[in-house]
Amino acid sequence: xKDSRSFCGIKRYDFILCAILVLVDRAxxxxxxxxxxxxxxxxxxxxxxxxxxxxxxxxxxxLMPRQSGFFAVMATVVAAALACFLAIRANRLKPIELFAxxxxxxxxxGNLWDRIRVGFIIDFIDLGFWPVFNFAxxxxxxxxxxxxxxxxxxxx
Numbered sequence: 001x002k003d004s005r006s007f008c009g010i011k012r013y014d015f016i017l018c019a020i021l022v023l024v025d026r027a028x029x030x031x032x033x034x035x036x037x038x039x040x041x042x043x044x045x046x047x048x049x050x051x052x053x054x055x056x057x058x059x060x061x062x063l064m065p066r067q068s069g070f071f072a073v074m075a076t077v078v079a080a081a082l083a084c085f086l087a088i089r090a091n092r093l094k095p096i097e098l099f100a101x102x103x104x105x106x107x108x109x110g111n112l113w114d115r116i117r118v119g120f121i122i123d124f125i126d127l128g129f130w131p132v133f134n135f136a137x138x139x140x141x142x143x144x145x146x147x148x149x150x151x152x153x154x155x156x
Contacts, residue, residue, distance in 0.1 A: 014098060018106045025110035025135040029122040041126065052126035057119070075112040079105060097150055103143030110136030 032053050036042070041052035082105040093101070111134075114121045123132040 014102050017099075018102050018109070021103065021106035021135075021139055022109050022113075025106070025139070026113065028124070028135055029110075029114065032122060032124045036124070047128070050126040050128065051124050052132050054123040054126075054132040055118075056121040056123045056132075075108050075115060079108045079112060082108065094150070096146060100143040100146035100150065103139040103146070107136040107139030107141075107143065110134075110139070 032051065036051070036053035038053050038055050041050050043050045082101060111121050114136075121134065121136075123134050123137070125134060125138070126132045
């Protein structure tokens, strides 16, 4: 029997989780834009965590700067491919795989929103030893690590 709470195998809670993650990303970036000037930094936990507003016009970690248009197109393709993948394969994915894909889709959507709206990614989480990033980046990275771990363990 088909679940009326799903669309193409994607459960309603998957859509809700994705939307919540995008909203967390958007709200955090909104706060940074409203409270900081580009380049401004404030220490939150001494020598551990600062909030630093960085306008990232490149790829992850600032690679390939001034390529925002290219990355906007790529993010659109990735988001569309992930949405199609979920629509076709969601009912065949293990929960951890589905969660990983939802994380990647939410992160891609959050960063795409920035590229379209302001022409760059709003980064602000500054650990000092790592390039400045945002929640969307963390979602994408976590999802990718979960998928790689799942793929690595599948052979066992």
